[in-house]
Amino acid sequence: MLIMTNLEKTFRTDLVETHALRDFNLEVKEGDFVSVTGPSGSGKTTFLNIAGLLESYTGGTYMLDDYNVATLNDKQRSRLRNEKIGFIFQSFNLIPDLNLFDNVDVPLRYRGLGSAERKKRITESLEKVGLGNRMKHLPSQLSGGQQQRVAIARALAGEPRFLLADEPTGNLDSQMAKSVMTLLKEINLQGTTIIMVTHDPELAMQTSRNVFVKDGKICDAADVHTMPLASNQ
Amino acid sequence: MSRWELGPILRAMTRNKVGAILIALQIAVTMTIIVNAAYIIVERHTMMQRDSGLDEQNSFYLTTTGFGADFEPKRVITEDLDLIRRTPGVVDAIQINAIPISGGGWSMSLTTETGDDADDVNTANYMTDEHGSNALDFNIIAGSDFVASDVRWRERNQTDWPDKALVTKALAESLFPESPWQESVGKTVYIAEDEPVIITGIIDKLQAPWIGWSNLEHAMITPEYLVSESTRYFIRTEPGQRDRLMAELESTLADKYPNRIIRDVTTLTDTRERSYRQHSAMITILTTVMFLLTLVTAVGIVGLTSFNVNRRKKQIGTRRALGATQGAIIRYFMLENLLISAGGLLLGVVLTIALNMALIEWFSITALDWFYIPIGVVVLWVVGQLAVLGPALRASRVPPAIATRTV
Numbered sequence: 001m002l003i004m005t006n007l008e009k010t011f012r013t014d015l016v017e018t019h020a021l022r023d024f025n026l027e028v029k030e031g032d033f034v035s036v037t038g039p040s041g042s043g044k045t046t047f048l049n050i051a052g053l054l055e056s057y058t059g060g061t062y063m064l065d066d067y068n069v070a071t072l073n074d075k076q077r078s079r080l081r082n083e084k085i086g087f088i089f090q091s092f093n094l095i096p097d098l099n100l101f102d103n104v105d106v107p108l109r110y111r112g113l114g115s116a117e118r119k120k121r122i123t124e125s126l127e128k129v130g131l132g133n134r135m136k137h138l139p140s141q142l143s144g145g146q147q148q149r150v151a152i153a154r155a156l157a158g159e160p161r162f163l164l165a166d167e168p169t170g171n172l173d174s175q176m177a178k179s180v181m182t183l184l185k186e187i188n189l190q191g192t193t194i195i196m197v198t199h200d201p202e203l204a205m206q207t208s209r210n211v212f213v214k215d216g217k218i219c220d221a222a223d224v225h226t227m228p229l230a231s232n233q
Numbered sequence: 234m235s236r237w238e239l240g241p242i243l244r245a246m247t248r249n250k251v252g253a254i255l256i257a258l259q260i261a262v263t264m265t266i267i268v269n270a271a272y273i274i275v276e277r278h279t280m281m282q283r284d285s286g287l288d289e290q291n292s293f294y295l296t297t298t299g300f301g302a303d304f305e306p307k308r309v310i311t312e313d314l315d316l317i318r319r320t321p322g323v324v325d326a327i328q329i330n331a332i333p334i335s336g337g338g339w340s341m342s343l344t345t346e347t348g349d350d351a352d353d354v355n356t357a358n359y360m361t362d363e364h365g366s367n368a369l370d371f372n373i374i375a376g377s378d379f380v381a382s383d384v385r386w387r388e389r390n391q392t393d394w395p396d397k398a399l400v401t402k403a404l405a406e407s408l409f410p411e412s413p414w415q416e417s418v419g420k421t422v423y424i425a426e427d428e429p430v431i432i433t434g435i436i437d438k439l440q441a442p443w444i445g446w447s448n449l450e451h452a453m454i455t456p457e458y459l460v461s462e463s464t465r466y467f468i469r470t471e472p473g474q475r476d477r478l479m480a481e482l483e484s485t486l487a488d489k490y491p492n493r494i495i496r497d498v499t500t501l502t503d504t505r506e507r508s509y510r511q512h513s514a515m516i517t518i519l520t521t522v523m524f525l526l527t528l529v530t531a532v533g534i535v536g537l538t539s540f541n542v543n544r545r546k547k548q549i550g551t552r553r554a555l556g557a558t559q560g561a562i563i564r565y566f567m568l569e570n571l572l573i574s575a576g577g578l579l580l581g582v583v584l585t586i587a588l589n590m591a592l593i594e595w596f597s598i599t600a601l602d603w604f605y606i607p608i609g610v611v612v613l614w615v616v617g618q619l620a621v622l623g624p625a626l627r628a629s630r631v632p633p634a635i636a637t638r639t640v
């Protein structure tokens with residue numbers, strides 16, 4: 001469903017050019033659970049942003065399903081993000097002024113769903129992550145692990161085919177990280193394709209496939225068990 | 234409707250009340266002041282548009298004061314008027330005791346019965362001859378104008394009155410409210426409770442000297458010349474001749490009789506300007522206040538929205554990541570402002586009416602016309618939306634990648 005060919009991304013500032021990605025080739029199939037590892041600054045977030053249509057690229061091609069991403073305008077990209085892609089962020093990115101219900105509601109409103117349908121989806125997805133009884137709480141009233149669960153519920157409510165997570169456990173202790181990982185595995189088993197950036201080899205080991213990025217390139221799809229641990233912090 | 238995010242915006246706003254409340258209050262106060270100010274401006278403007286009845290563009294007056302033991306007022310006045318009336322470009326000229334809308338003049342009270350318990354009606358009193366209608370540009374709409382033989386000389390210490398008078402239609406209506414104004418012709422009114430004067434003609438329009446007076450439309454003319462060293466001539470000219478004649482007549486009169494001083498050669502347009510200066514100053518001040526207040530409110534809205542956009546950068550990026558189009562982001566901020574404005578304007582309507590009621594109480598102005606309120610609401614709503622537009626556009630350009638790039 002995702003094919004990147006010779007993808008390039010160069011950041012240009014007045015002083016320097018940074019080749020965040022170069023000659024980046026990757027194919028992800030429906031139902032995959034891909035972990036992305038690599039040293040800091042190697043281009044993992046850049047890759048994920050491009051995959052999630054948050055950022056443009058400067059060369060190569062990227063096909064998402066049958067769309068050539070380069071040909072899409074901002075509005076079409078927004079719609080694809082809304083309908084096909086779910087995001088989970090390292091720092092959760094919940095909207096602090098909205099309660100859990102309204103937070104999960106955000107992407108559903110952009111899709112223009114009716115209120116009954118939205119309510120059903122919100123309730124179901126919050127129940128799925130074990131927070132069905134806290135819908136009126138504000139994010140600040142939850143622990144980090146709980147906040148990340150809300151973020152996952154928000155991503156799931158839209159029933160995306162494609163879930164992108166940038167260090168979803170980066171701000172969590174190992175106990176909470178474990179439970180989030182369990183949740184992601186369940187979601188993957190139900191058919192959602194997942195790409196997850198992580199620094200944690202333990203977690204990477206639990207995915208179906210690991211991609212190691214270095215200097216903006218994929219080093220041969222590494223065997224998780226022999227993956228260098230240099231980046232493990 | 235789900236795309237409009239009305240509920241979430243409102244609920245999010247209750248978590249950040251202070252800024253929203255301050256702006257709403259500012260909008261409420263602005264509305265209160267600009268609507269009342271606009272009403273006062275229009276009221277003053279209407280007041281300034283009132284017709285004096287004179288041919289103001291083509292009229293002026295001057296004062297001449299003779300001196301010396303051999304000064305003969307009657308002869309000089311007669312000769313002066315004769316000379317001025319014969320001057321090419323002059324429509325007509327009169328001697329008159331006071332100038333309409335100038336701020337200074339004579340008033341008296343009239344009764345329709347004798348005795349001191351009769352109700353009296355106040356009026357301005359002008360004294361002039363049968364050229365009055367032509368010089369002051371009024372028409373006799375009932376009865377008849379003075380003729381030369383009606384006019385007498387009022388000596389320095391003379392206190393009695395001529396037996397004829399012209400009155401304005403407005404004065405006739407106030408004197409005899411029960412009968413049609415035309416029927417006032419031939420009726421007798423009393424000056425100083427017992428001195429009878431017969432109304433011989435009705436004037437369509439002539440204002441009193443005092444523009445702030447509630448009886449501004451009440452004027453009476455008695456047919457007489459004043460015997461005095463100091464006298465005032467009112468001159469009406471043909472269109473475009475006024476300024477030339479002002480200079481010309483000043484020197485002609487001085488040449489003809491050197492033992493006098495000619496002062497205060499003044500146009501009616503200047504007189505109007507001076508009399509209404511307070512009102513035009515008020516209009517200028519209120520307009521400035523309205524403009525500044527609206528500007529300050531707009532700047533406040535720009536400031537609050539910019540602050541919110543900066544504070545919510547990450548949130549905006551996240552919303553974009555979750556599928557918000559640029560339009561949805563703009564809509565969010567516009568709608569947020571619309572809701573804040575709605576609150577402010579609702580309060581504004583109440584305060585506007587309250588202030589108007591207070592002004593009625595304190596300064597006895599009249600009640601605001603209802604339509605000022607919806608106009609004020611719409612204007613401030615539009616100002617709010619325009620003020621938000623810039624920051625909202627900036628918000629829509631926050632890159633979605635902010636969502637992953639900031640911690």
Ligand SMILES: Nc1ncnc2c1ncn2[C@@H]1O[C@H](COP(=O)(O)OP(=O)(O)OP(=O)(O)O)[C@@H](O)[C@H]1O
Binds near residue numbers: 013040043046
């Ligand atoms: N907006 C930007 N402008 C310029 N350079 C950028 C920008 N964003 C990222 N980079 C550069 O691109 C390179 C790749 O960054 P990226 O964030 O993808 O790394 P990463 O692998 O996610 O690192 P980390 O593990 O620390 O999150 C880095 O050298 C970074 O400095």
Ligand SMILES: [Mg+2]
Binds near residue numbers: 044046166
């Ligand atoms: Mg990163």
